[in-house]
Amino acid sequence: MAFTPRVFSGTQPSGDLHLGNYLGAIKRYVEMQKTHECIYCVVDMHAITVWQEPADLRRATREVAAAYVAAGVDPKKNIVFNQSRVHQHAELAWVFNCVARMGWMSRMTQFKDKAGKNTEHVSLGLFAYPALMAADILLYKATHVPVGEDQKQHLELTRDIAAKFNNDFGPSIREQGLDADYFPITEPVIAGPATRVMSLRDGTKKMSKSDPSEQSRILLMDDADTISKKLKRATTDPEPLPSEEKGLEGRLEADNLVGIYAALADTTKAEVLRQYGGQGWGAFKPALADLAVARLAPIAAETRRLVADPASIDAFMADGAARASETAERTMSEVRRIVGFIR
């Protein structure tokens, strides 16, 4: 069956948004709304897989929704809402907990990274997180999911869950008169020069909300001075920039900064190197800081303006949730019948 092309993606309100979230995901959200029907979620239920102070969670939920809009997502044309308002996410996630296999979940590298050696003490939710993510996507039968590189494995799991559900429940799906390919096999959209923005302090680690070092990330809400200082202090090697991409091989920090520049300038790394090849960091870092400030300052200003009026954010999220609920309930009522639940 041909599914209507539909985009779903989400960001956790688990801390302050950073440049990785923007370049890997939110910037893509803005681009994809031009060509697709889009659903953008603030995934507050994912956020509580690690402890969140309730007041901080409320603040961050509104701030992420505001940042989507400030970056250019239109909440009238698209659906923008916070996940916990649409209870079908949790309901489908439970069904998927019973479809996904322990072996699949145990291979998730993000769980291993986040749990570290502490697996006895992390929440069960952190382990089950990818099944909830599959539910987020498949509830809307989304065909495309713009994400950063770090989410690739979770998207593969979503595809496995969809295929196993379609297969396990095949006879019941047909009995209900529904198409045998009930859930789509979703495509990840991981593209552009900054799909994995790395820490400014360590080129082997991704830029992350939860990194203990503030200097490791540029926040969407950082002011110009802070952005310049963080970039000036970013770890680099002593060599000048190469003139071709091949010269970035093995130079993780240099590759990261060139990728960030290319993504912010809507160009390619090759083009950035044509312009800056042979120059030192003393020339490149200030140029990158100017570009980052030019791109991020308007988003930060608009986010601040929006969060000053929380009622208006709550209003567009409530409207988005009402529209999302229609599709979510349509899918869930079919899934209940497919699985054999009596209502």
Ligand code: AQP
């Ligand atoms: N460093 C990154 N580079 C590119 N994309 C990134 N994303 C996250 N970090 C980078 C993308 O941002 C979207 C939202 O991410 P999330 O809120 O689900 O959180 P996360 O992937 O777990 O990463 P964070 O933001 O750094 O949070 P913590 O520290 O809690 O792990 C996703 O599309 C993600 O790929």
